[in-house]
Amino acid sequence: MKIVVLGFDGASPKLIDKWINNLPTFKAFKEKGIFGYTIPPVPAQTPVAWTTFMTGKNPGNHGIFSFAMRKKGTYERRIATPKTLEAKTLFQILNESEKKVGVINVPMCGIQKVQGFIAPGFLSKNEGVFFPEEIREKIRLKFDVNKILGDLKTETLGRVKEDPDLFFEEVNHITDEMAEIALYLLQKEDWDLFMTVFMGTDRIQHFFWKYVDQTHSNYEKNKYSQLVRDFYIKMDKITESFLNSVDEDVITIVVSDHGFCPVEKEVVVNNYLEEIGLVKTKNGKIDLEQSKAVSYGYGDVWLNVKGREPFGLIKPGKQYEEVRKEIADKLMLTKINGQVPFKDIWKREDIYTGKYLSVAPDLLIIFKKGWQAARNPEIMEKNELKRYVKKNPMWSGGHDGTHDPVDVLGVICSLDLELEEKKEIRIPLKDLAPTILSLMDVAIPRDMEGEPFKLHFRKDRST
Amino acid sequence: MDEHLQKLEEKSIFILREAKAEFKNLAILWSTGKDSTASLWLCRKAFFGKIPFPVVHMDTSYKFPEMYQFRDGIAKKWNLNLIVAKNEDALKSGMSPKAGRFECCTQLKTDVLKKVIEQQKFDAVIVSIRRDEHGIRGKERYFSPRDKEFKWDYKDQPPEMWDLYSSISKEASHLRVHPILHWTELDTWMYVKQEGIPVNPLYFAKNGKRYRSLGCMPCTVPIKSNAKNIDEIVEELKTTKISERSGRAQDKEEAYMMQKLRALGYM
Known part of the structure; x- marks a missing residue:
């Protein structure tokens, strides 16, 4: 079984619910497929959460506890990077079972030796650069870019208060471009697991949450409320394009690593x-x-x-x-x-x-x-x-204040999966890697802590 | 003379003489630390006692008092043509590590170097980095071109085979020359001992602590050590597994990430 994992960093189930009538694809997940929650680890931070997802382990066994950790035996602050990751990833495990992977912009995923291709994500110094070289060359020929821009430029982020419009312009642009490149590779390349993570949802929500969450004490509805909603509509459309680009026997799962709450x-x-x-x-x-x-x-x-x-x-x-x-x-x-x-x-x-x-x-x-x-x-x-x-x-x-994971749940949806029994879906992030391995019929390594969630392939999407 | 050290020295002197012959306006950077002081020593040997180009010290004003004392003493003793470069404007407006270490380093070091290179029209500067200091420095060459923005494209460098150093580059605004690139921390200390090169007393242990690498006061911390002299330092280095720059606040590679995390609000 082949699987596509479409990640939207920090995508909030609360906002999807709020705008469900503008999000036909997510509405279909709710009505026909599955729509539930992912439970992030503590702290519910991007590097910790995606690492937990990739390794199927708690931070005690993958070594990533925060953006900034104390280096052992010193007082130094050390930033989490793929180099500091202490456990095998889902991609490496699949590689050992002769499965091919295509991995684009997954935070904390650096260059790894795999069959297939990888463009490292947030916190890797090789962010956005495709490996191996042949893929880089293909992308250069087709799209005339040397790498993908998986995230906003530091300068744009630093000026978000002065120039919010530039921020939105850039986040929309990089999202469209990355979606186009990812869809191209999805269709042209050979893979067993394809995964890509879009960062825009997280970046936007940090700075603009008060314009969309009525429970925020400074809630204010203005043009930015609209721009955030428009980005969710973009997310819905990207998801739809992915669903339309794969064969019927491929399972597509949409997932976020955490949600948001007011700061x-x-x-x-x-x-x-x-x-x-x-x-x-x-x-x-x-x-x-x-x-x-x-x-x-x-x-x-x-x-x-x-x-x-x-x-x-x-x-x-x-x-x-x-x-x-x-x-x-x-x-x-x-x-x-x-x-x-x-x-x-x-x-x-x-x-x-x-x-x-x-x-x-x-x-x-x-x-x-x-x-x-x-x-x-x-x-x-x-x-x-x-x-x-x-x-x-x-x-x-925010989401990592540090906040209680139940206050910042992420989302998981699919049209290609069904639950063994009818109940609310709440999946700890560390259960996703074993769930994916089990759907792909790959043995789950014994040291993986998560349990496969009881989900089954559903043949007919239309019902 | 120790044969290993002799080989290191010969190669370094060769590089220094090549650089002098090749460039009209050469200068050497001197932090007052052990490596750049050893380089000054090598220059004196290469050019028969007198260093025939300016010695640039980039003064952030946050260095240890011992470093200034040491600098002025050596400058006098070795009759150096010393240029002290400072970003007075930034200092007046209160630049300090409180504004962020990356920003502070940029304004008080990088910008100062850019300015002094421009003003003095240096076409090459000698920098005493070593390959073993840091991961990314492993990719450095002895002659390393930099563009106007100081960017170093490590994938597009002239090849250095069989010790033939090319110094020609179209885009380069100036060249960095690295005469002790092939040395290790231990080599420097053994050479310092053999030659009797003066070093800053901060390197020696006081109350169970010593500095292994010297930078600015707010961003450098001492390591736990009882090494009170060069012999004891050599012994300590043979057994330690901790990186030399661990006492320095942060590495450049990490600095870019920090800057981004700060812009994102994560730091």
Whole structure:
């Protein structure tokens, strides 16, 4: 069985529902096929989520816990890249079973030795460049481009507030171009699994969520509400073109890695850690060696442990547990304008298992909808009245604040699959790789943790 | 003299002399660190005691006080034609790593170098990078063309076979010359010891910490070490698995990604 996976990063089931009457393809998924939710990992971040999808493992076994992690045995912040990925991907597993893959713009997927072709995605330094060379040449001849633009330019992203129209123009342009190239390869090349991920949905929603989500406290309907909806209509049309371009015996699955929720205020976690005496500063900057615990700008908290960090201050064992408990207890009692911004605080072993558990943050703060961790980890000016809250964050929508996965569910739909029993579909992302392998009749590696979801091929799409 | 070091030295001196013969307006960059100081030493050997071109120090103003002391001492002792290049405008407007490390490096280092090359009309600059420092540097050549934007197209470089170095390039605005590209960190230290080259005391351990690579103060952290002299450093390097630049805030490759993540709002 051949499979096409069409990914839309951050595509929100809430928005699909909202605009369902303008989205005929998604309406057909609801009426005739399957339409359900994917459950992202913690944190529900693009690199963590797509890696979980690709490996069928929890972060404890693939090693990607965040955009920025602490490099083991140092205080250095390390960015997640395909090089830091510690587990085999679905594409490599298929390759071992002599299956051909075509992979375009999947985040965290770098160059991998496979039969078929790959254009690495977001966070790979080879983003958009096709491997092997022959495919690059074919694309050059046909489309006169050296690589695909899977994502917006850094300059355009940096100027989104000043020039939102340029942002939309570019995101629409790169999406159309990538769709055209992907459809061409889908039809011309030989593959068993074809997968491509469009990033536009995520990028748009971060900056323009408040124009489409009525539950956002600054909700406002204007021309950008329309432009976001138009992008969903584009997504629907691209999906339709994919469905029309493959044979009847191919299963096409549309999936997103997470959804979105409102972001209204940001909390500077390190200010709170300083308030309770754990963060120490030197010349106004955080002194990583002298601090007992710091956050690197997400809902992460890293302790400074003797024997683990170069200048560890906390004894492993009893004292480590006491500090973790102290942080969790104190933060959960912190009120900002009468509200506690935190939903939950988890110890790493509560959510992760596996051999890379030791490089996970020691604690994970889960924020309520509307809140998120301020991304610049440095202490901001002390303002007791505002209690270290940043208003007007850069984003109005988010998913990795860190938010509870159930607040930011992704979507999964197909016309070619049916469920064994009628029930609401909620699939953890790590179950998708084993589900795909099982539909393709490829043995699921024993170390893959996810379970295949009980979905079956449905022969006739029209009913 | 150690045979291995002698071979390294011969090759470096050959490259330096080729560069001097080939270019009208040559200069050498000097960070005051061990590698570029070793290069100055090699220049003195290659040109019989006197370095026949300017020595450029790019001063971000955020260097360690010990680096300035060391710089001025050596400049006097070796009678260097020292050019200190600074981006005064950016510094006046308060540029610091707080504005983002990438931006800070761009304005206080990259832009300064662009300006000094333009002003002094340098057609080649000697840079003391080594292949073992960093992944991407493994692709470097001894003579490496840069365009006006400083872009280095590592896929389109002149071939360097049998040690024949081509310095001709149409698009190049200037050439980078890398005389110690083939050296390793350990080679530099062994050479420093053999030749008795002065090095900055920051490299030696104090209170259990030492600097393995020197940069700007806010963005460089010391490593845990008890190596108090060159012999102990050599011993330490033979056993360590940690990268030399691990104490430096970030690598360039990562810097571009950081810049994008910042624009996206992820950082």
